[in-house]
Every structure is written in C-alpha cells, then in structure tokens.
Amino acid sequence: MGEFRMPSLGADMEAGTLIEWLKKPGEAVKRGDIIAVVETQKGAIEIEIFETGVVDRLLVEPGLKVPVGTPLALIRGAGEAPAKAAPPVRPAAVVLPVPAPAPAIKPAIGPIMPPPPAGAARVSPAARKLAAERGVAVAGIKGTGPSGAVISADIERAAGAPAAAPAAPAAAKRTGLDLAEMRRAIAAAMARSKREIPHYYLSHAIDMKATLDWLAATNAERQPPQRLLLAALLLKAVALALEQFPEFNGFYTDGAFRPSEGIHVGTAIAIRGGGLVAPAIRDADEKTLDELMASLRDLVARTRAGRLRSSELFEPTITVSSLGERGVESLYGVIYPPQVAIVGFGTPAPAPRAVDGRVEIRPIMTATLAADHRASDGHRGALFLLEIERVLQQPEAL
Amino acid sequence: MTRAEIRQIVVDALGNIAPETDPGAIPETADVREALDIDSMDVLNFIIALHERLKVEIPEIDYPKLLTVAGATGYLAAKLGA
DSSP states (O other): OEEEEOOOOSTTOOEEEEEEESSOTTOEEOTTOEEEEEEETTEEEEEEOOSOEEEEEEOSOTTOEEETTOEEEEEEOTTOOOOOOOOOOOGGGTOOOOOOOOOTTSOOOBTTBSOOOTTSOOBOHHHHHHHHHHTOOOTTOOOOSGGGOBOHHHHHHHHHOGGGSOOOOTTTTTTOOOHHHHHHHHHHHHHHHHHHOOEEEEEEEEEOHHHHHHHHHHHHTSOGGGOOOHHHHHHHHHHHHHTTOGGGSEEEETTEEEEOSSOOEEEOEEOTTSOEEOOEETTGGGSOHHHHHHHHHHHHHHHHHTEEEHHHHHOOSEEEEEOOSSSOSOOOOOOOTTBOEEEEEOOOEEEEEEETTEEEEEEEEEEEEEEETTTOOHHHHHHHHHHHHHHHTOGGGO | OOHHHHHHHHHHHHHHHSTTSOGGGSOTTSOHHHHHTOOHHHHHHHHHHHHHHHOOOOOGGGGGGGSSHHHHHHHHHHHHTO
C-alpha cells in the first residue's frame, strides 16, 4: 500500500491546505493523474500522483492544512487487497491549526479561498472553474447539488446576483492568488538562497541582429496565433546550450551537486500587482519553438490564474528570467534553491557595436549568469554564456 | 461597425488580458503596456483577440500603432473602412 503524501513544491513550502480531492476511494489512478488540489503560497496547485493503482482511502479532509510529507491518501497497487477497515487515519498529531473559516464578507482572494470549513458543502470542480472565470467567491454560496454541494448553477446564480458575492478588492478579485502570501514565499526562498548559495555573476552583451531579423521574418509569414515571441527563442537557446554544460542543470542537495538528465527550464513569470513564479517547461531542449511557444502561453495563463501543476513547481532544473520589451539593460538573478544557476536576459536595445572593424548600431541584449560556486566555476560559466550567444546566432537551427 | 463599437472591442480585449484593470478608464493615448502593466505575451494575446474578432490582418510591424486605445481604434477602423 503506497502513501500519497503532501508534496514539497519548492524550497519555501512547509505546509499546504488540501482544498479538494479529484479522485474518490475505489477510483483507478495512473502516473501523472491530478488527484487533488492544494492551496499554497503560489496559488491552488493541481497535485499529480506518481504511482499507478487504486485510491484505497483518503486520509485528510478538505480544508485541513498539513505539513509537507503528511500522508494524504493510501494508494493500493494492482492485486493488493483493500486496507483493513481500521479506524480512519486521522493525522491529528501533525495537523496544523486550521484557520477559522473565513466569513463570507472577507474579501475573496479567489474561488479557491477561503477553504471550506470542515463539514461544509463540497464544491464541484466544474463549479470551481466557473467561479474562477466569473470572479465569484465560493464561500457563502448555498449549494443545491447532492449533499448540498455547490454546483455550476449555484455559481451562475451568484454571479448574476451581485449582492450575493462579496465585493472584493479589484487587484485580488480574479487572480486566484494571494499576493501577500506569494511575497512571503519569495522572501523565504530568496533569503535562503542568499544565505546558503555562494553566487558568482557573469555578464555578456550579445548582438541580437541575426536572431531578431529571423524572428521578424518568420512572424511576417504567420498569422498572430502562430507568431513567436523572443522569450521562446531564449528558452530554447539556454536549453540547447545546457546540453554541453550539465554543471548548471540540476540540484544542489545534501552537500553535493546532482546533475539532472532532463532539461526542465523554469521560466520566471511576473504577476501583475507583484510577485512571480517560475514553473518548468519540461524537456525544453527537445521541444520545437512552436511547442515552446504553446507551453509558454499555457504557463503564463495558468500562473496568473493561480492554477499550476505540482510537477511544474518542483521540476525546474535551472531558471531563465527575461525582462522582455520594457526593461533595462541587465538582470542579475538570485538562484532558486536547490537549483544552481539562473540566466537573466535584459531588454534588447540599439547600441553602438564594433562589427568587422566598423562601428554599427545593433540591437544588443545583455545575458547574465548567476551560478552556484559550489557546483561550477566562472570559467565554465563564461563558456556557457558564449555557447548561448553562439546558439542565438543561428536562429534557424533553434 | 461604428468607431464606438470598435473602441469597445479594443477595450474588452484589453480587459480580458488584464482583468483586474479598467482599460476603458485609461487615457486614450496612453501606452497600454505602461498603463496596464502588460508584457509582450499580453500584447500578442491582444493582437490575436482583435485579429480573431474582426478578421483583419495585423502584421507584426504594425503592433506599435495598436498600443494605445485611440491608436488601435483608428487602425482597425481604417482597415474595416469604418
């Protein structure tokens, strides 16, 4: 019998609140299925399961906040008999105090907050999704579904009746994210990074003419939905360069660097109003630019809606942070532990550049590397940045 | 389609991209990237929304003309003969 536990979704996570079970006892699950939704400082995260079997029993009720590592459910493997009808495992000893159920007039952070008080009506997943789309707080809505569960029709009613939905501050209304909580998560992770990781920094100004010319020519042939952003090219360039520089791709844990076989690039996504999350794009080196663009579009939308999957949070093996079109020359990142490197891209801008012995105005973008000196040295870091530059000079090969 | 209708489509498209803002209330000639704090992914989604709603061609080279409410309204009105 396997135990499905509250996962750690990053260096900064100590506990999570179980919001909803998406599988019932007796249901079959397979690797990669989303089994539950957990509220964290980075929003409501869809938790994937990494074993195959049948849900035997759920151990934790929705609404409970439990520490990382707490068993949440028992998963029975193929051919295993159901667990004996022992008294239900109540993780009372490890359960953190549950915050008092928020009154309905509390400003709604989003549809997944506040958690339903224990024993209160359940909310159907469809209703939850609809509530997110309509910006309706689920708390306080009277459910008319089975056992008083809140169903889509109840959300429709609440959305149509302004008095029923508490007025929420505009900034928090539809994001599904608690930006103050996210700030605390960033503070914890970055303080740990600066405390533990001996960063070194390198910077290199890259002539982006070839890359940007190719991008403009490519997009000129495409309709808007098929167009690429520079961000996708930068992600691919970093991923390809990493194939030659494994010492920047992986995790530093228990006093040693462990390179990762897969290249899962965390991409820093800013949230309007403050905060950021850097979820992973899996196997970025193997994806085409179109696939990367699709992944990026999907991640940006889900990050801002506060709806990421657990693997996207714990998988990144390196982080890329780009300032985009509106920014400054360079960005020096802070490594997200236990990763060992972060690549920063400044805003490309025209600048004088020596080209074939003459001064020309070229679009220049500064690439930086902040890396963990326990895992690599500046010499290799410099070669890694040069490799990124080399890859970017051949955009047609990205 | 009237200019007012086109303007409303522009404002609605921006509102869908930055739901916590009020694009109808920003100055007509303000750069929407600054006024609404939107990035290049948001701009692309804005262009896609206008392209799909109004079935007009919007080459990338024209994006700068669409970065204010007034600019986008005028650009689209010209394309639609409104």
